[in-house]
Amino acid sequence: MLEENELRIMATLDSPKKRRALAAELGYEPGTITNAVVHLEKLGLVTRERVGNETIIHPTSAKCLEVYQDLTATNPHVDFPELLTSSMLRVLYYLHADEPVSAAELAQRTDVSRATVYRTLKTLTNRAIAVKQGTRYRLTEQFSGLHKFAVELRHQHHRMQVQTDIGSGTLLWESYDEFIVRTDEVVDDSQYLLTGLDAYNEYGLQFFTRSGNYYFYSESRESLSPADLVCHLLLIENDARHRKYAMLLITATNTSHEDVREVATSYGVEDIISPLLTYLRTEGEQSSAQTPPWSEMESLARDYEVEI
Structure with missing residues (x-):
């Protein structure tokens, strides 16, 4: 990049x-x-x-520029321009100072070969930029800014891409290669997949509450699964109404709870999803502060002719 x-x-x-x-x-x-x-x-x-x-x-005034200049100023002995290759930046995006991660997890998250991940980690550990703890790795505190730089740099890239492709929009969630954006514009581009409540229409669930248009950007994906749409909705707005709509889609499409859990982990919303799935599995017997009375879910399901 x-x-x-x-x-x-x-x-x-x-x-x-x-x-x-x-x-x-x-x-x-x-x-x-x-x-x-x-x-x-x-x-x-x-x-x-x-x-x-x-x-x-x-x-x-881009944040990534500020972070990078601080890194180079405080660590003049490190040749960052030589170090920060494309694959290195991908690994650093997911390598933290406070959350050790395995090479296998990094390979899965970065879509970089495990051999490349191991070479990258060896470079970092040899230079005392990262440390190995058992089978897991983390950045040292001195170089924690490398993760922040990788994240801020990718955020800047996504911001400029939205500006070029759409004109204006707000990023709601990001990974290295994908993001969710809210915009007032209607986007006709195969790399921007419709998400949010409007995407529920495909499954016979038409809602009339609107708060902008939501799109999921990806260069590799051609469609979104119901599990994706459930997670996207909770990333867009995690309130009582949206949680009910998310659970309604799971029920209407008979989506496997295990599939939803797996997808939720990739989006970082597993803690939000877990009590909703327990609530559905027990038909409201195991509820929480995040779930409505079961009678409300039954009423919503009847309104949309969904068997619950």
Whole structure:
């Protein structure tokens, strides 16, 4: 996503600088700076200003830029531009300082081969950037900012993609490659899959409450399962009404509770989903503060002709 020369520019650009001065400081040809800056500008990390015969390059207020410059300033002995390859950034997106994770889990989450994950982790442990605890790994506290940088950089990429593709929108959930966005626009793009309450129409559940349009962006997926839509709805709004609608879809589509649990884990909403599934399985006998009286679910199901 970022080339080594672009990362070096990001580290150096702590204030507006002339293109030629920046080239001299980094030992690059002015043309190399121009090419790199064009890409950084598309990512919303820099802006360019023409003053006479000179181009002034300005850093933006993007959070990932601030995090990266802090990392490079506090750890001058680490060559971050050489370290932060595309596969490294993918691993760092899911590698925390406070939550150890296994290589197998990283391979699954990143969609990177296990061999590449192991090589990446070996690089990090050899440089004392990460530590191994049994079969699990975590970043050291000193380098916890690497995870934050990877997350903020990907967030910036998603923000700019929404701006380019749609014009405006609010990101509600993100992974490295996918995101959910709320927008006032109607999007006609195969990579933006309709989600939220509007997507329930496909299963005969038509709701008339609207609060914008919701889309799930993915380059690899062609459709969303009922379990996906359940989780998306709870990410959009986890209130009493939306929880009832989520449970109604599970019942209407006869979706396996185990499938819902598995998908919920991938979206990070397993703690929200678990009491809802227990409530449905026990027909309301095991309720919680997050579930309605069973009579309300029965009434809602009758309204939509769903057998509960």
